[in-house]
Amino acid sequence: MIAPAIGLKAQMGIMALMSVPEEHLRKKQLACLSQNAGCTPPDFGGAASFSLSVAQKSASSVETTHSTKFIQRTLVDDENSVNLTHLMNGITELFNGPEEDEYGQLSPSSEGMLSAFVLFISVASEHNTIIPKGHVTTDSGGDLRIRWKNEDRELRLILPYKAPDSPELYIRSSKGANLIKNIDAAQLTEHFQWLRGQGVLN
Amino acid sequence: MSSIDESADEVIFPLENSEPVFRGLRASWYVEGEIDPVAFIRRPSPKDEKGLSVDMRCEMEHIYSSFSCKAIAGLITEAVVAIEQLNIEPDEPQHANITGLPYREDDEKLAEDLASALTDLCYVAWEKPKKIS
Numbered sequence: 001m002i003a004p005a006i007g008l009k010a011q012m013g014i015m016a017l018m019s020v021p022e023e024h025l026r027k028k029q030l031a032c033l034s035q036n037a038g039c040t041p042p043d044f045g046g047a048a049s050f051s052l053s054v055a056q057k058s059a060s061s062v063e064t065t066h067s068t069k070f071i072q073r074t075l076v077d078d079e080n081s082v083n084l085t086h087l088m089n090g091i092t093e094l095f096n097g098p099e100e101d102e103y104g105q106l107s108p109s110s111e112g113m114l115s116a117f118v119l120f121i122s123v124a125s126e127h128n129t130i131i132p133k134g135h136v137t138t139d140s141g142g143d144l145r146i147r148w149k150n151e152d153r154e155l156r157l158i159l160p161y162k163a164p165d166s167p168e169l170y171i172r173s174s175k176g177a178n179l180i181k182n183i184d185a186a187q188l189t190e191h192f193q194w195l196r197g198q199g200v201l202n
Numbered sequence: 203m204s205s206i207d208e209s210a211d212e213v214i215f216p217l218e219n220s221e222p223v224f225r226g227l228r229a230s231w232y233v234e235g236e237i238d239p240v241a242f243i244r245r246p247s248p249k250d251e252k253g254l255s256v257d258m259r260c261e262m263e264h265i266y267s268s269f270s271c272k273a274i275a276g277l278i279t280e281a282v283v284a285i286e287q288l289n290i291e292p293d294e295p296q297h298a299n300i301t302g303l304p305y306r307e308d309d310e311k312l313a314e315d316l317a318s319a320l321t322d323l324c325y326v327a328w329e330k331p332k333k334i335s
Contacts (some may be wrong), residue, residue, distance in 0.1 A: 062276045094230070102269045137230035137238055140245040141306075147238060156239070156314065159289055169315045177318070179311040 104143030
Protein backbone atom coordinates (compact mmCIF):
# COMPACT_ATOMS: atom_id res chain seq x y z
CA MET A 1 0.00 0.00 0.00
CA ILE A 2 0.96 3.60 -0.42
CA ALA A 3 2.30 5.63 2.47
CA PRO A 4 0.16 8.14 4.31
CA ALA A 5 0.16 11.75 3.24
CA ILE A 6 3.35 13.73 3.32
CA GLY A 7 3.34 16.14 6.20
CA LEU A 8 1.67 19.49 5.93
CA LYS A 9 5.04 21.09 6.56
CA ALA A 10 6.49 19.33 3.56
CA GLN A 11 3.78 20.75 1.37
CA MET A 12 4.35 24.14 2.98
CA GLY A 13 8.02 23.79 2.09
CA ILE A 14 7.14 23.25 -1.54
CA MET A 15 4.72 26.16 -1.42
CA ALA A 16 7.35 28.37 0.19
CA LEU A 17 9.74 27.61 -2.64
CA MET A 18 7.03 28.36 -5.18
CA SER A 19 6.48 31.76 -3.63
CA VAL A 20 10.04 32.94 -4.33
CA PRO A 21 9.32 35.72 -6.84
CA GLU A 22 12.27 35.49 -9.21
CA GLU A 23 12.44 32.45 -11.49
CA HIS A 24 16.24 32.43 -11.63
CA LEU A 25 16.46 32.67 -7.83
CA ARG A 26 14.07 29.79 -7.52
CA LYS A 27 16.18 27.68 -9.86
CA LYS A 28 19.27 28.58 -7.88
CA GLN A 29 17.51 27.74 -4.63
CA LEU A 30 16.30 24.42 -6.00
CA ALA A 31 19.82 23.56 -7.13
CA CYS A 32 21.23 24.60 -3.75
CA LEU A 33 18.61 22.67 -1.82
CA SER A 34 19.16 19.56 -3.88
CA GLN A 35 22.91 19.78 -3.24
CA ASN A 36 22.36 20.25 0.47
CA ALA A 37 19.96 17.37 0.48
CA GLY A 38 22.64 15.25 -1.11
CA CYS A 39 20.51 14.16 -4.00
CA THR A 40 21.17 14.72 -7.64
CA PRO A 41 18.03 14.76 -9.72
CA PRO A 42 16.96 12.94 -11.71
CA ASP A 43 19.08 9.96 -10.63
CA PHE A 44 18.01 9.43 -7.05
CA GLY A 45 15.05 7.13 -7.40
CA GLY A 46 13.19 9.78 -9.33
CA ALA A 47 12.48 13.37 -8.73
CA ALA A 48 9.91 12.49 -6.09
CA SER A 49 12.76 12.09 -3.70
CA PHE A 50 14.22 15.33 -4.97
CA SER A 51 11.05 17.31 -4.39
CA LEU A 52 10.55 15.73 -1.03
CA SER A 53 14.10 16.59 -0.10
CA VAL A 54 13.48 20.17 -1.16
CA ALA A 55 10.36 20.22 0.94
CA GLN A 56 12.20 18.54 3.76
CA LYS A 57 14.94 21.17 3.75
CA SER A 58 12.50 24.00 3.48
CA ALA A 59 10.34 22.76 6.27
CA SER A 60 13.21 21.63 8.52
CA SER A 61 10.89 19.07 9.96
CA VAL A 62 11.70 15.79 11.66
CA GLU A 63 8.17 14.66 10.95
CA THR A 64 8.76 15.30 7.26
CA THR A 65 11.99 13.35 7.33
CA HIS A 66 10.12 10.32 8.62
CA SER A 67 7.37 10.76 6.03
CA THR A 68 9.94 11.10 3.28
CA LYS A 69 11.78 7.94 4.25
CA PHE A 70 8.53 6.05 4.63
CA ILE A 71 7.28 7.15 1.22
CA GLN A 72 10.62 6.35 -0.41
CA ARG A 73 10.65 2.91 1.19
CA THR A 74 7.05 1.96 0.50
CA LEU A 75 6.98 3.30 -3.03
CA VAL A 76 10.02 1.38 -4.18
CA ASP A 77 8.39 -1.82 -5.37
CA ASP A 78 4.94 -0.87 -6.46
CA GLU A 79 3.47 0.35 -9.71
CA ASN A 80 3.07 3.85 -8.37
CA SER A 81 6.76 4.11 -7.71
CA VAL A 82 7.63 3.16 -11.27
CA ASN A 83 5.07 5.50 -12.83
CA LEU A 84 5.72 8.36 -10.42
CA THR A 85 9.45 8.05 -10.93
CA HIS A 86 9.00 7.98 -14.69
CA LEU A 87 6.85 11.13 -14.61
CA MET A 88 8.99 13.04 -12.17
CA ASN A 89 12.19 12.12 -13.97
CA GLY A 90 10.64 13.36 -17.22
CA ILE A 91 9.67 16.64 -15.58
CA THR A 92 13.06 17.10 -13.92
CA GLU A 93 14.91 16.35 -17.14
CA LEU A 94 12.94 19.05 -18.93
CA PHE A 95 13.49 21.44 -16.01
CA ASN A 96 17.24 20.85 -16.03
CA GLY A 97 17.48 20.90 -19.84
CA PRO A 98 17.88 23.82 -22.25
CA GLU A 99 15.74 26.86 -21.49
CA GLU A 100 14.62 27.42 -25.08
CA ASP A 101 14.76 25.93 -28.55
CA GLU A 102 13.63 27.03 -32.02
CA TYR A 103 9.99 26.52 -31.03
CA GLY A 104 10.11 28.73 -27.92
CA GLN A 105 10.29 27.98 -24.20
CA LEU A 106 11.41 24.40 -23.63
CA SER A 107 11.94 24.03 -19.89
CA PRO A 108 9.01 24.35 -17.50
CA SER A 109 9.05 26.88 -14.68
CA SER A 110 9.77 25.78 -11.14
CA GLU A 111 6.14 26.65 -10.30
CA GLY A 112 4.90 24.30 -12.99
CA MET A 113 7.25 21.55 -11.86
CA LEU A 114 6.44 21.87 -8.18
CA SER A 115 2.68 22.11 -8.86
CA ALA A 116 2.98 18.76 -10.63
CA PHE A 117 4.93 17.23 -7.76
CA VAL A 118 2.45 18.46 -5.16
CA LEU A 119 -0.49 17.09 -7.18
CA PHE A 120 1.12 13.71 -7.85
CA ILE A 121 2.33 13.19 -4.30
CA SER A 122 -1.09 14.15 -3.01
CA VAL A 123 -2.87 11.75 -5.41
CA ALA A 124 -0.50 8.91 -4.52
CA SER A 125 -0.37 9.45 -0.79
CA GLU A 126 -3.58 11.15 0.36
CA HIS A 127 -5.86 9.44 -2.15
CA ASN A 128 -4.08 6.08 -2.29
CA THR A 129 -4.36 6.10 -6.05
CA ILE A 130 -1.99 4.65 -8.60
CA ILE A 131 -0.86 7.28 -11.05
CA PRO A 132 -0.96 5.89 -14.59
CA LYS A 133 2.13 5.95 -16.77
CA GLY A 134 2.03 9.21 -18.67
CA HIS A 135 3.98 11.23 -21.16
CA VAL A 136 5.63 14.52 -20.16
CA THR A 137 6.28 17.47 -22.44
CA THR A 138 6.10 21.26 -22.60
CA ASP A 139 4.37 23.48 -25.12
CA SER A 140 6.13 26.36 -26.86
CA GLY A 141 5.19 28.67 -23.99
CA GLY A 142 6.77 26.44 -21.34
CA ASP A 143 3.49 25.12 -19.91
CA LEU A 144 4.18 21.67 -18.51
CA ARG A 145 1.89 19.02 -19.99
CA ILE A 146 1.33 15.43 -18.95
CA ARG A 147 -0.77 13.17 -21.14
CA TRP A 148 -2.36 9.84 -20.30
CA LYS A 149 -4.22 7.59 -22.71
CA ASN A 150 -6.21 4.41 -22.35
CA GLU A 151 -7.90 3.34 -25.57
CA ASP A 152 -10.28 6.19 -26.47
CA ARG A 153 -9.93 7.91 -23.08
CA GLU A 154 -7.40 10.67 -22.74
CA LEU A 155 -6.33 13.12 -20.04
CA ARG A 156 -4.06 16.11 -20.46
CA LEU A 157 -2.84 17.88 -17.34
CA ILE A 158 -1.57 21.37 -18.10
CA LEU A 159 0.53 23.18 -15.50
CA PRO A 160 1.04 26.76 -16.62
CA TYR A 161 4.46 28.38 -16.85
CA LYS A 162 3.26 31.52 -15.10
CA ALA A 163 2.56 31.37 -11.39
CA PRO A 164 -0.95 32.88 -11.03
CA ASP A 165 -2.44 30.51 -13.61
CA SER A 166 -3.78 27.30 -12.13
CA PRO A 167 -3.54 23.70 -13.36
CA GLU A 168 -6.08 22.55 -15.93
CA LEU A 169 -7.27 19.11 -16.97
CA TYR A 170 -8.48 18.40 -20.50
CA ILE A 171 -10.60 15.27 -20.75
CA ARG A 172 -11.35 13.60 -24.06
CA SER A 173 -13.13 10.44 -25.13
CA SER A 174 -15.30 9.26 -28.02
CA LYS A 175 -18.22 10.91 -26.19
CA GLY A 176 -16.70 14.40 -26.26
CA ALA A 177 -14.26 16.65 -24.47
CA ASN A 178 -14.19 18.91 -21.44
CA LEU A 179 -11.73 21.19 -19.71
CA ILE A 180 -11.60 21.71 -15.95
CA LYS A 181 -9.74 24.68 -14.51
CA ASN A 182 -8.21 24.77 -11.02
CA ILE A 183 -7.90 21.00 -10.95
CA ASP A 184 -7.09 19.55 -7.52
CA ALA A 185 -5.78 16.18 -6.34
CA ALA A 186 -9.27 14.81 -5.57
CA GLN A 187 -10.53 15.64 -9.08
CA LEU A 188 -7.38 14.25 -10.68
CA THR A 189 -7.81 11.04 -8.68
CA GLU A 190 -11.41 10.71 -9.88
CA HIS A 191 -10.26 11.17 -13.50
CA PHE A 192 -7.49 8.58 -13.15
CA GLN A 193 -10.19 6.11 -12.11
CA TRP A 194 -12.27 7.14 -15.14
CA LEU A 195 -9.20 6.66 -17.36
CA ARG A 196 -8.96 3.08 -16.14
CA GLY A 197 -12.65 2.55 -16.85
CA GLN A 198 -13.44 2.28 -13.15
CA GLY A 199 -15.65 5.29 -12.69
CA VAL A 200 -18.20 7.55 -14.27
CA LEU A 201 -17.66 11.28 -14.47
CA ASN A 202 -20.36 13.67 -13.35
CA MET B 203 -9.54 27.75 -48.94
CA SER B 204 -5.94 28.86 -49.20
CA SER B 205 -5.19 32.42 -50.19
CA ILE B 206 -2.30 34.41 -51.62
CA ASP B 207 -0.32 36.94 -49.59
CA GLU B 208 -0.40 39.86 -52.01
CA SER B 209 2.09 41.91 -50.02
CA ALA B 210 4.88 39.48 -50.84
CA ASP B 211 7.16 40.37 -53.75
CA GLU B 212 7.13 36.83 -54.99
CA VAL B 213 3.94 35.26 -56.28
CA ILE B 214 2.90 32.47 -53.98
CA PHE B 215 0.42 30.08 -55.44
CA PRO B 216 -2.40 28.85 -53.22
CA LEU B 217 -2.13 25.34 -51.92
CA GLU B 218 -3.86 22.63 -53.88
CA ASN B 219 -6.24 20.46 -51.87
CA SER B 220 -3.94 17.47 -52.25
CA GLU B 221 -0.78 19.31 -51.15
CA PRO B 222 0.70 18.55 -47.74
CA VAL B 223 2.03 21.01 -45.18
CA PHE B 224 4.56 20.04 -42.56
CA ARG B 225 5.20 20.73 -38.90
CA GLY B 226 8.53 19.85 -37.26
CA LEU B 227 8.21 18.05 -33.94
CA ARG B 228 10.27 18.52 -30.81
CA ALA B 229 11.69 15.32 -29.35
CA SER B 230 9.10 15.28 -26.56
CA TRP B 231 6.26 15.84 -29.03
CA TYR B 232 6.91 12.53 -30.75
CA VAL B 233 7.32 9.52 -28.53
CA GLU B 234 6.97 5.84 -29.39
CA GLY B 235 5.56 6.64 -32.82
CA GLU B 236 2.82 8.88 -31.45
CA ILE B 237 2.42 12.61 -32.09
CA ASP B 238 1.39 14.69 -29.09
CA PRO B 239 -1.41 17.22 -29.74
CA VAL B 240 0.76 19.90 -28.14
CA ALA B 241 2.47 20.14 -31.55
CA PHE B 242 -0.60 22.01 -32.78
CA ILE B 243 -0.92 24.54 -29.98
CA ARG B 244 0.05 28.11 -30.89
CA ARG B 245 2.78 29.87 -28.93
CA PRO B 246 1.43 32.51 -26.53
CA SER B 247 0.69 35.96 -27.96
CA PRO B 248 2.39 37.96 -29.48
CA LYS B 249 4.23 34.99 -31.06
CA ASP B 250 2.60 32.99 -33.86
CA GLU B 251 0.70 36.14 -34.72
CA LYS B 252 -0.34 34.89 -38.16
CA GLY B 253 -1.24 31.40 -37.01
CA LEU B 254 0.50 28.06 -36.52
CA SER B 255 3.68 27.93 -38.57
CA VAL B 256 4.00 25.13 -41.15
CA ASP B 257 6.38 24.41 -44.02
CA MET B 258 5.28 23.55 -47.52
CA ARG B 259 6.69 22.68 -50.95
CA CYS B 260 10.04 21.71 -49.53
CA GLU B 261 12.24 18.71 -48.97
CA MET B 262 12.17 17.15 -45.51
CA GLU B 263 15.85 18.08 -45.18
CA HIS B 264 14.92 21.77 -45.39
CA ILE B 265 12.82 21.34 -42.23
CA TYR B 266 15.00 19.07 -40.14
CA SER B 267 18.14 21.04 -40.92
CA SER B 268 16.44 24.27 -39.77
CA PHE B 269 14.89 22.84 -36.63
CA SER B 270 16.25 20.29 -34.22
CA CYS B 271 13.23 18.09 -34.71
CA LYS B 272 12.80 14.41 -34.05
CA ALA B 273 10.09 13.90 -36.62
CA ILE B 274 7.94 15.83 -39.06
CA ALA B 275 4.16 15.69 -39.12
CA GLY B 276 2.34 16.01 -42.43
CA LEU B 277 -1.18 17.35 -42.96
CA ILE B 278 -3.13 17.31 -46.22
CA THR B 279 -4.56 20.74 -47.03
CA GLU B 280 -8.00 19.43 -47.92
CA ALA B 281 -8.37 17.70 -44.56
CA VAL B 282 -7.27 20.77 -42.60
CA VAL B 283 -9.54 23.24 -44.35
CA ALA B 284 -12.44 20.80 -43.98
CA ILE B 285 -12.36 21.63 -40.28
CA GLU B 286 -14.70 24.51 -39.70
CA GLN B 287 -12.86 27.79 -39.11
CA LEU B 288 -9.40 26.47 -40.12
CA ASN B 289 -7.52 27.63 -43.19
CA ILE B 290 -3.97 27.48 -44.51
CA GLU B 291 -2.49 30.74 -45.74
CA PRO B 292 0.88 30.69 -47.49
CA ASP B 293 3.02 33.75 -46.75
CA GLU B 294 6.37 32.67 -48.22
CA PRO B 295 7.29 30.30 -51.03
CA GLN B 296 7.96 27.49 -48.57
CA HIS B 297 5.98 28.63 -45.54
CA ALA B 298 2.35 28.96 -44.53
CA ASN B 299 0.25 29.45 -41.41
CA ILE B 300 -2.70 27.43 -40.23
CA THR B 301 -5.18 30.12 -39.29
CA GLY B 302 -8.26 29.91 -37.10
CA LEU B 303 -6.52 28.18 -34.18
CA PRO B 304 -7.09 30.31 -31.09
CA TYR B 305 -4.36 31.23 -28.64
CA ARG B 306 -4.67 28.96 -25.63
CA GLU B 307 -5.06 31.96 -23.35
CA ASP B 308 -8.11 33.08 -25.38
CA ASP B 309 -9.94 29.75 -25.50
CA GLU B 310 -8.20 26.81 -23.81
CA LYS B 311 -10.89 24.27 -24.63
CA LEU B 312 -11.14 25.14 -28.33
CA ALA B 313 -7.35 25.25 -28.66
CA GLU B 314 -7.14 21.72 -27.23
CA ASP B 315 -10.10 20.49 -29.34
CA LEU B 316 -8.53 21.73 -32.57
CA ALA B 317 -5.09 20.41 -31.61
CA SER B 318 -6.77 17.02 -31.10
CA ALA B 319 -8.48 17.25 -34.49
CA LEU B 320 -5.21 18.07 -36.26
CA THR B 321 -3.42 15.26 -34.42
CA ASP B 322 -6.08 12.82 -35.61
CA LEU B 323 -5.51 13.97 -39.21
CA CYS B 324 -1.74 14.11 -39.35
CA TYR B 325 0.74 11.46 -40.39
CA VAL B 326 4.45 10.98 -39.80
CA ALA B 327 6.15 12.38 -42.91
CA TRP B 328 9.71 11.94 -41.66
CA GLU B 329 11.35 10.41 -38.62
CA LYS B 330 14.91 10.89 -37.42
CA PRO B 331 16.82 7.67 -38.06
CA LYS B 332 17.50 5.70 -34.93
CA LYS B 333 21.15 5.24 -33.95
CA ILE B 334 22.41 1.72 -34.54
CA SER B 335 24.16 0.50 -31.43
